[in-house]
Amino acid sequence: MAFTRATGKHRRPSRITRTTANVAGVAALTTTGVIGGLAAPALAAADEAAVEHTGLTQAISVGDSLAESVDAQAAAQRQAADDAAAAKKAEEAAKKKAAEEKRKAEAEAEAKAKAKKEREAKERAAREAERKRLNTYVSPVSGSYVSTGYQTGGAMWSSGSHTGVDFHAASGTTVHAVGSGTVVEAGWGGAYGNNVVIKMNDGTYTQYGHMSSLSVTVGQTVTPGQQIGLSGSTGNSSGPHLHFEARSGEEYGSDIDPVSYLRSHGVNV
Structure with missing residues (x-):
């Protein structure tokens, strides 16, 4: 026959029941941050095995690990954000x-093109x-x-x-080629004395006579204003001057009006 107790609300709880309830209370207080200063002196003498049954040691260890994990994750996120900001800054600097x-x-x-x-x-x-000068x-x-x-x-x-015109000129005055051409005669010309004949670039010929000295040779090219x-007063001459002729061809007798010739080329005579 099983052992039984009388029922009723005034039954005194057993020692085991009280101890279990008190330990449970300590566990509840500890999880809320309340330290065991409020516990009765009898709790300090409670069996260590009873404390181990509450899981308090494991709860504290897990909490520390979780905090460290959260801190590490936050640090990693901050580092990632810093790295992203640095990368963005470097990219902007590179673009700039x-x-x-x-x-x-x-x-x-543009400067080279302008200079060119x-x-x-x-x-x-x-x-x-x-071109104009020539x-x-x-x-x-x-x-x-x-x-x-x-x-x-x-x-x-x-x-x-x-057959030409005479230009007033004291002996030793510089004589110029009237235009561009090639010297085809330079030397003694009989009645013309020391003379130069130039085949002009337009195909006409100009002749310069009675000169005291010559500055060009046959085959030489000359430009407008060049000294020749x-x-x-050499040759058939009555005194120092320059005899100037213009010809349509090289042969004697193809002379044309020298003044009209010069004026047609813009020379004011």
Whole structure:
């Protein structure tokens, strides 16, 4: 027959029941942060096995590990954020540097293109100026005037008339090529004395007579205003001057009006 006790609410709890209830209370207080100062003195003498049954030691160990894990995760997130910010900053710096280098390269290319354009323009202007210079004509004697006109009659000339014009010039005055051409004769010319004949670039011929000395040779190219000799009174001459002729061909007798010839090339005579 089983052992039984009388039932009723005034039954005194057993020692085992009280101890279990008190230990459970301590566990509840500890999990809420309340330290065991409120526990009865009898709890301090409770069986260690009873404390182990509550799991208090395991709960504290798990809490510390979780906190450390949370801290490590937060640190990792902060580090990741810092790394991302640094990477973004480096990317922006690289983009800025690339944009600056591109701007500089474009500016340099633009400056080079501008310099090239200016240089080409200067070269074109220089070539044009040289072309104009080579195509211009000048007077054979600077600051002079015609002292004897074209086709003037007289016994002085074997043809009966003057085949050119005479420019007033003291002996030793510089004589210029009136335009661009090639020297085809340079030396003694009989009645013309020391003379030079130039085949001009337009196919006509110009002749310079009675000079005291010559400065060019056959085959030499000359440009407008270039010195070809000095005036004098050699050959069939009555005094120092420059005899100037213009011809349509190289042969004698193909002479044309020298004044009209020079004026047609822009020379004010």
